Amino acid sequence: QRMRSQxxxxxxxxxxxAAEQVDxxxxxxxxxxxxxxxxxxxxxAEKAPTNxxxxxxxxxxxPMDVRQWVDTDVSTGFLTRGENVVVPPxxxxxxxxxxxxxxxxxxxxxxxxxxxxxxxxxxTHILExxxxxxxxxxxxxxxxxxxxxxxxxxIGDMGGYGGGGSLPVNGLTAHQSQVLNLIKNCPVPxxxxxxxxxxxxHNMSMPTIKQAVEFLSSEGHIYSTVDDDHxxxxxxx
Amino acid sequence: MGDIHEVPRQRIxxxxxxxxxxxxxxxxxxxxxxxxxxxxxVLSDGEGKHTTxxxxxxxxxxxxxxxxxxxxxxNQATIMCMSYVQFREDKSPFDLELYNEALKIIxxxxxxxPFG
Numbered sequence: 001q002r003m004r005s006q007x008x009x010x011x012x013x014x015x016x017x018a019a020e021q022v023d024x025x026x027x028x029x030x031x032x033x034x035x036x037x038x039x040x041x042x043x044x045a046e047k048a049p050t051n052x053x054x055x056x057x058x059x060x061x062x063p064m065d066v067r068q069w070v071d072t073d074v075s076t077g078f079l080t081r082g083e084n085v086v087v088p089p090x091x092x093x094x095x096x097x098x099x100x101x102x103x104x105x106x107x108x109x110x111x112x113x114x115x116x117x118x119x120x121x122x123x124t125h126i127l128e129x130x131x132x133x134x135x136x137x138x139x140x141x142x143x144x145x146x147x148x149x150x151x152x153x154x155i156g157d158m159g160g161y162g163g164g165g166s167l168p169v170n171g172l173t174a175h176q177s178q179v180l181n182l183i184k185n186c187p188v189p190x191x192x193x194x195x196x197x198x199x200x201x202h203n204m205s206m207p208t209i210k211q212a213v214e215f216l217s218s219e220g221h222i223y224s225t226v227d228d229d230h231x232x233x234x235x236x237x
Numbered sequence: 238m239g240d241i242h243e244v245p246r247q248r249i250x251x252x253x254x255x256x257x258x259x260x261x262x263x264x265x266x267x268x269x270x271x272x273x274x275x276x277x278x279v280l281s282d283g284e285g286k287h288t289t290x291x292x293x294x295x296x297x298x299x300x301x302x303x304x305x306x307x308x309x310x311x312n313q314a315t316i317m318c319m320s321y322v323q324f325r326e327d328k329s330p331f332d333l334e335l336y337n338e339a340l341k342i343i344x345x346x347x348x349x350x351p352f353g
Contacts, residue, residue, distance in 0.1 A: 014245065014351045041322060043242060059263045059307070060352050062243040090322060118329040119303070126339045126350065133349040 008035040008096060009136070010128045014060035016099055017106055026099050031136050037096045038064065038108070039116070039125045042089045052086055054113070056095055065107035066095050092116040094125070171219070175204060179212040183222050184233040191225045191232035241319045245353035246307055250340055251286035254314040264288060264306045264316055265324070265336055271300060280304060283337025289315040303331045 011028070016036065019026040026033055040058035051070055055063035087093055097110035116122060172180065182200055186192040197209050204212075213231060216222045222231045246263040247253075253262075266280030266288060275295030280288050290306050303326065308318040324331050343350040 012350060014353060018351070057242060059246045059248060060350070061245055092322075092324075117325070119324040119326070119331045120329060120335065123332065123336045123339050126343060130342055130346050130349045134346070137349075 008037055009033050010037045010039075010125055010132050012060040012129060013038060013040065013056070013058050013062075013064045015129075015133070016064065016108070017061055019099065019106070021101050026101075029133070029136050030140055034098060035096065036099055036108070037094060037125070038066075039092065039094050039122055040064075042087055042091050042093055045086050045089055047086050054087070054093075054110075056093065056108075065105075066097065066110050066113070067107060068110045068113055087113060087115055092119065092122060094121070172216075173212075175208060176212045176215055178204075179209060180216055180221055180233065183216075183231050184235060186232070189225075191222075191230045194229045241307060241309065247352045248340055248343065250282040250284060250337055251288045252282075252284070253344075254288060254310055254316075257310045258312060258314065259310060261307070261309055262316065264290070264308075265303065265333070266306075267303050267333060268301050271296065280306070281333075283333040283335070283340070290318050290321075291315055292318050302326050303333060 009028070011033075015028055016038070019028045019033065021027075038056060038058055040056040040063070042054050043057045043063045044055040046053045049070075052068045054066040054068070056066045057063035092115065094112075094114050094116060095108060095110050096112040097108040100107050100109055178201060179197060182197060183192045186196075194206070194209060194213065197213075198204070198206055201209060213222070217224065217231070220234055222233055224230060225232050241261050244261055246261045247257065248263045248265070249257055250264075251266075264280065264282075266282045269279045269281050269287060271278040275297075276292050278290050278292075278296070278300065280290060282288065290308070291311070300321075300323065303324040304321050305324060306316055306318050306321045308316040308320075311317050
């Protein structure tokens with residue numbers, strides 16, 4: 001199950017350099033990252049016809065290459081009035097962009113570069129980095145405790161597995177996965193009731209259903225809603 | 238600018254000088270006094286503790302307010318400065334005490350704020 005960060009993740013240059021690349025994506029602590037922010041001081045700025053290349057230094061590693069493409073037809077961001085405004089070296093900036101790697105060298109393609117007007121933002125950024133990466137790690141640990149749910153195609157029909165199915169597959173028995181699939185596919189806000197499960201699962205006795213529900217709940221697959229008889233899936237569909 | 242800007246430079250306060258002798262560091266502090274020779278100045282950190290910064294060449298400008306120094310810690314626990322930059326405070330004063338608290342956090346959690 002791929003985990004992707006939907007937000008812009010504040011990072012240090014050292015974290016970006018250490019990010020693992022798998023095909024076209026980058027991961028920090030197994031979480032896919034795309035948009036990132038860094039804050040540092042501009043050490044070098046080089047203007048070319050189609051882009052400005054900066055070297056941004058946040059002290060955690062060597063300065064990172066940050067490229068800002070210049071669209072000569074349309075004004076974008078701070079490049080107004082057709083002028084390419086180069087941020088001078090010695091300026092502290094906040095950069096928002098995408099991580100790239102070319103010939104094993106990492107760089108950023110910036111969609112926004114803003115000089116810092118209040119250096120306290122820099123202090124805040126430091127704290128946000130620690131906070132964000134701590135949360136990323138915690139989310140990862142929570143996710144890894146939940147057994148991977150498998151597709152209903154393999155287990156949904158009783159014939160494929162046979163009998164009572166006490167051998168767990170990917171952590172769930174046949175009974176448990178049937179119960180889970182029904183709960184997952186229930187569109188009602190208060191979730192699925194035990195009575196509904198009994199109606200749909202002719203082959204299972206109420207005690208068996210309750211056992212399955214208890215197991216699924218303790219593993220974090222489902223949670224009770226209006227009362228102990230109604231359950232919803234924790235999987236966001 | 239020299240090689241020191243190509244390596245990780247740990248952010249420290251005065252209390253950390255002793256354990257970083259010989260290391261490249263980054264120190265943020267407020268100018269307390271500048272030696273008449275211009276080759277030495279004293280910074281205070283977020284806890285009010287003082288650090289001496291030495292320069293190879295005398296200062297050629299008036300320095301005041303909050304400065305970020307990049308340099309190496311000497312055997313005398315001073316900092317041999319390779320470069321410095323003044324933090325702008327024209328719009329808002331810099332909260333040095335808060336920065337010191339942030340330093341404590343990044344020292345406590347190096348796995349989430351790695352140097353190198």
